[in-house]
Amino acid sequence: MKTFDELTLSAEVAQAVRELGFAAPTPIQAQALPVLLGAPTDFIGQAATGTGKTAAFGLPLVESADPQDKTVQAVVLCPTRELALQVCGQLNLFGKHKRVRALPIYGGAGYGEQLEGLRRHPAVVVGTPGRLIDHIERGSLSLAGVRTVVLDEADEMISMGFKEDLEKILKAVPRERGRIWLFSATMSKEVRRVAETYLRHPKQAQVNASERLSATVDQVYYVVPERDKPAVLVRLIELADEFYGLIFCQTKSLVMDLTQFLTEQGFRADSLHGDKSQDDRERTLRAFRERKTNILVGTDVASRGLDVKDLTHVVNYSLPRETEVYIHRIGRTARSGRAGLAISLTAPSHRALVNRIEHATKSRMTEGKIPGRREVALKKVARLLARFLDQPQHAKAAGLLGPEWGRAAKDMTLEEILGRFIAMTAPELFDEREKTLPAYQPSAHAPAHPHAPRSAHPHPQHRAPHHGGRKPYWKKKDRG
Numbered sequence: 064m065k066t067f068d069e070l071t072l073s074a075e076v077a078q079a080v081r082e083l084g085f086a087a088p089t090p091i092q093a094q095a096l097p098v099l100l101g102a103p104t105d106f107i108g109q110a111a112t113g114t115g116k117t118a119a120f121g122l123p124l125v126e127s128a129d130p131q132d133k134t135v136q137a138v139v140l141c142p143t144r145e146l147a148l149q150v151c152g153q154l155n156l157f158g159k160h161k162r163v164r165a166l167p168i169y170g171g172a173g174y175g176e177q178l179e180g181l182r183r184h185p186a187v188v189v190g191t192p193g194r195l196i197d198h199i200e201r202g203s204l205s206l207a208g209v210r211t212v213v214l215d216e217a218d219e220m221i222s223m224g225f226k227e228d229l230e231k232i233l234k235a236v237p238r239e240r241g242r243i244w245l246f247s248a249t250m251s252k253e254v255r256r257v258a259e260t261y262l263r264h265p266k267q268a269q270v271n272a273s274e275r276l277s278a279t280v281d282q283v284y285y286v287v288p289e290r291d292k293p294a295v296l297v298r299l300i301e302l303a304d305e306f307y308g309l310i311f312c313q314t315k316s317l318v319m320d321l322t323q324f325l326t327e328q329g330f331r332a333d334s335l336h337g338d339k340s341q342d343d344r345e346r347t348l349r350a351f352r353e354r355k356t357n358i359l360v361g362t363d364v365a366s367r368g369l370d371v372k373d374l375t376h377v378v379n380y381s382l383p384r385e386t387e388v389y390i391h392r393i394g395r396t397a398r399s400g401r402a403g404l405a406i407s408l409t410a411p412s413h414r415a416l417v418n419r420i421e422h423a424t425k426s427r428m429t430e431g432k433i434p435g436r437r438e439v440a441l442k443k444v445a446r447l448l449a450r451f452l453d454q455p456q457h458a459k460a461a462g463l464l465g466p467e468w469g470r471a472a473k474d475m476t477l478e479e480i481l482g483r484f485i486a487m488t489a490p491e492l493f494d495e496r497e498k499t500l501p502a503y504q505p506s507a508h509a510p511a512h513p514h515a516p517r518s519a520h521p522h523p524q525h526r527a528p529h530h531g532g533r534k535p536y537w538k539k540k541d542r543g
């Protein structure tokens with residue numbers, strides 16, 4: 064199947080697909096759509112991150128829903144609130160012209176709005192398991208009319224301990240009419256056991272292990288002692304021509320500390336983790352999607368399914384032990400055919416994890432050389448030219464200069480003036496300390512404070528951040 068026209072889509076849904084700008088189906092869509100648009104069947108779909116699994120189940124879901132029917136006809140289960148919201152948004156786009164409405168139901172949000180939404184008879188409900196069960200038990204949601212249940216990121220919901228909740232929901236759906244679809248880039252043994260229990264002769268579309276990663280992602284790792292990680296991270300961000308990325312940490316406290324550190328360094332960074340209020344989480348993600356911030360530091364709450372357009376980087380502050388976690392994290396970049404760079408920092412003692420991941424994903428990670436401060440500074444200078452040229456206020460600025468400026472520059476050559484400008488803007492180029500501070504190579508000479516050598520940053524904060532009674536982040540152990 065090469066085009067969407069070859070499918071039996073209704074005019075309304077076909078129109079929605081056109082408006083989304085989807086030219087041709089992705090491989091998983093080409094495999095799944097003809098099956099799921101046909102006779103009812105259970106289904107397992109496994110394909111790499113960012114390859115359009117949402118539409119692979121979403122289009123048939125909307126197509127099978129009857130907008131006149133006042134019952135909830137389909138349920139989509141997601142492991143995180145943000146993902147439920149995102150998938151719900153996608154379904155509403157697919158169902159826009161057919162007037163099939165989806166409602167998000169997830170924890171942390173008020174009940175009032177959800178009850179109100181349920182009273183307006185959505186055809187599809189997209190939610191996290193806990194809150195859905197709350198509504199079922201309160202009697203505000205009935206699954207008696209449900210014909211399709213989709214488990215997006217099925218394996219994650221099981222490893223998060225939602226297995227019993229899932230089973231409760233599956234049992235609330237009349238099985239004689241219902242069908243169950245499982246989707247994820249990874250499938251654990253555990254999820255296969257659930258599938259064996261609840262799915263009947265499922266049809267499958269599966270990619271092999273070597274295709275679980277996006278084909279367009281580059282993977283680089285740097286061996287960095289724990290205490291040097293913040294400074295190395297800053298160098299890598301500054302070295303990038305563009306950095307719009309997610310940085311994953313293993314713990315919430317590390318997320319908070321690293322965000323604070325990056326903010327103090329003048330970066331537009333924010334954090335996403337489970338200790339934030341739901342309102343805050345949503346505000347943060349919205350600002351990141353709108354590029355008001357360009358760095359989002361998060362726990363694995365941000366690792367599954369999130370589709371943020373055109374992320375240039377994903378950073379593993381430490382390598383995760385589980386290959387699945389690695390696959391989903393780095394899958395936030397290099398989506399739908401775009402290029403993306405996955406950077407992993409690993410402590411020397413955890414270097415073996417690199418081989419393990421390479422082996423499991425049948426892919427290569429290259430070892431990166433930690434850039435020196437001079438290299439970073441040269442890159443910054445190279446980027447200055449564009450900014451230098453783009454100064455519409457230069458005439459006004461010149462008008463502000465007193466006569467002493469003219470006198471001072473009178474005998475200078477153009478070269479000298481430009482040289483002074485660069486030296487003033489990037490003094491770290493000539494910082495003698497570089498010689499005595501190999502610093503970010505695994506060595507005994509690492510600086511006491513990870514950000515101490517960054518003397519030329521526009522927002523210098525040369526003091527160690529305070530963290531109440533907590534240990535500062537660079538002394539904490541992160542896994543890997």
Ligand SMILES: Nc1ncnc2c1ncn2[C@@H]1O[C@H](COP(=O)(O)OP(=O)(O)OP(=O)(O)O)[C@@H](O)[C@H]1O
Binds near residue numbers: 248
């Ligand atoms: N046929 C298509 N043509 C172009 N873009 C598409 C197509 N299908 C989906 N997309 C876009 O590709 C992006 C990734 O899709 P989606 O989020 O469904 O991926 P996924 O396979 O679910 O990934 P993950 O495993 O990370 O959840 C989305 O922005 C989506 O709009």
Ligand SMILES: [Mg+2]
Binds near residue numbers: 368
């Ligand atoms: Mg997905």
